[in-house]
Amino acid sequence: MAEVLVYVDHVDGAVRKPTLELLTLARRIGDPVAVHLGPGADQAAATLGEYGAVKVLAAEAAEFDDYLVVPKVDALQAAYDAVSPAAVLVPSSAEGKEIAARLAVRIGSGIITDAVDLESGDEGPVATQSVFAAAFTTKSRVSKGTPVITVKPNSTAPEAAQAAGTVEQLAVSFGEKASGTKVVSRTPRESSGRPELTEAAIVVSGGRGVNGAENFHVIEELADSLGAAVGASRAAVDAGWYPHSNQVGQTGKTVSPQLYVATGISGAIQHRAGMQTSKTIVAINKDAEAPIFDLVDYGVVGDLFDVVPKLTEEVKTRKG
Numbered sequence: 624m625a626e627v628l629v630y631v632d633h634v635d636g637a638v639r640k641p642t643l644e645l646l647t648l649a650r651r652i653g654d655p656v657a658v659h660l661g662p663g664a665d666q667a668a669a670t671l672g673e674y675g676a677v678k679v680l681a682a683e684a685a686e687f688d689d690y691l692v693v694p695k696v697d698a699l700q701a702a703y704d705a706v707s708p709a710a711v712l713v714p715s716s717a718e719g720k721e722i723a724a725r726l727a728v729r730i731g732s733g734i735i736t737d738a739v740d741l742e743s744g745d746e747g748p749v750a751t752q753s754v755f756a757a758a759f760t761t762k763s764r765v766s767k768g769t770p771v772i773t774v775k776p777n778s779t780a781p782e783a784a785q786a787a788g789t790v791e792q793l794a795v796s797f798g799e800k801a802s803g804t805k806v807v808s809r810t811p812r813e814s815s816g817r818p819e820l821t822e823a824a825i826v827v828s829g830g831r832g833v834n835g836a837e838n839f840h841v842i843e844e845l846a847d848s849l850g851a852a853v854g855a856s857r858a859a860v861d862a863g864w865y866p867h868s869n870q871v872g873q874t875g876k877t878v879s880p881q882l883y884v885a886t887g888i889s890g891a892i893q894h895r896a897g898m899q900t901s902k903t904i905v906a907i908n909k910d911a912e913a914p915i916f917d918l919v920d921y922g923v924v925g926d927l928f929d930v931v932p933k934l935t936e937e938v939k940t941r942k943g
């Protein structure tokens with residue numbers, strides 16, 4: 624069976640969920656070969672094997688941390704040269720997309736970004752994308768070279784399928800451009816203790832209806848009762864009520880959780896662009912005519928300050 628390269632997103636060997644989703648999708652096309660860069664390959668290999676990686680190509684070098692993406696592209700290209708895969712899958716993060724695009728240019732291949740599903744086809748893998756603010760669903764395949772495909776988090780449920788996960792060292796020689804952009808300092812983001820917005824299975828978002836930074840605790844309390852991430856509309860972000868890193872939409876982040884709860888959000892096209900592929904959408908809005916109700920699975924017409932605390936209490940009670 625053809626091999627499929629899967630670029631591993633991890634923190635010191637702790638594999639992040641989007642990579643497990645990629646491995647699950649990769650198995651539809653061929654045998655997944657994971658590419659693990661940086662420390663922790665042995666630890667990661669156990670998880671990667673559990674989710675179907677037949678091999679783990681591992682490389683560790685200071686360059687991966689010290690410089691921006693080019694050393695990682697050099698390494699992924701080395702893996703590509705070693706394996707001649709049927710496809711290369713990369714998580715659809717900002718960094719993932721840059722790595723994927725640079726690799727595609729180098730190997731003369733077509734690229735598909737932000738796929739939400741993947742299947743095998745007679746002429747190569749077929750990717751599903753949700754485009755134009757999720758108004759259309761398209762299926763496409765790369766017609767030139769080895770397909771390089773980035774896949775959005777939460778596109779599929781990770782399914783385990785034990786494989787060998789044998790670690791092999793990957794020899795990487797860095798090109799001149801690898802040391803072009805040095806990382807000179809890092810400021811760790813303050814942890815909210817909540818899941819990462821783009822990877823969360825549940826997102827609870829607040830909009831202008833929240834009416835002030837001091838009221839966002841209402842949204843946070845519901846999010847915490849559900850183990851969810853907190854999102855915000857641009858109106859809430861522009862008003863300074865919540866950080867830009869939490870903005871959902873065209874000029875914010877794209878999320879595709881199992882459950883998206885929009886509170887005090889009207890449902891403007893630019894907001895929908897970032898959340899419309901969510902599996903189940905719930906809106907709480909006091910205006911029954913708000914456009915968000917056109918796309919919801921469940922809608923509550925009511926004042927969020929009445930509804931949300933009651934919902935939080937109910938979730939807590941049911942969780943016992």
Ligand SMILES: Cc1cc2nc3c(=O)[nH]c(=O)nc-3n(C[C@H](O)[C@H](O)[C@H](O)COP(=O)(O)OP(=O)(O)OC[C@H]3O[C@@H](n4cnc5c(N)ncnc54)[C@H](O)[C@@H]3O)c2cc1C
Nearest residue numbers: 830831832856857858872873874875887888889894909927
């Ligand atoms: C180029 C461009 C890019 C943009 N990018 C983004 C983006 O990335 N993300 C984004 O979100 N927007 C984006 N916007 C802005 C977008 O057009 C909307 O202005 C914005 O999404 C509105 O945010 P909102 O729904 O919170 O506010 P509003 O549209 O003002 O809606 C507030 C809603 O809250 C309801 N409400 C008020 N009080 C309560 C209450 N007590 N209880 C319940 N409901 C209540 C109201 O009925 C109303 O429906 C962009 C715009 C442009 C032009």
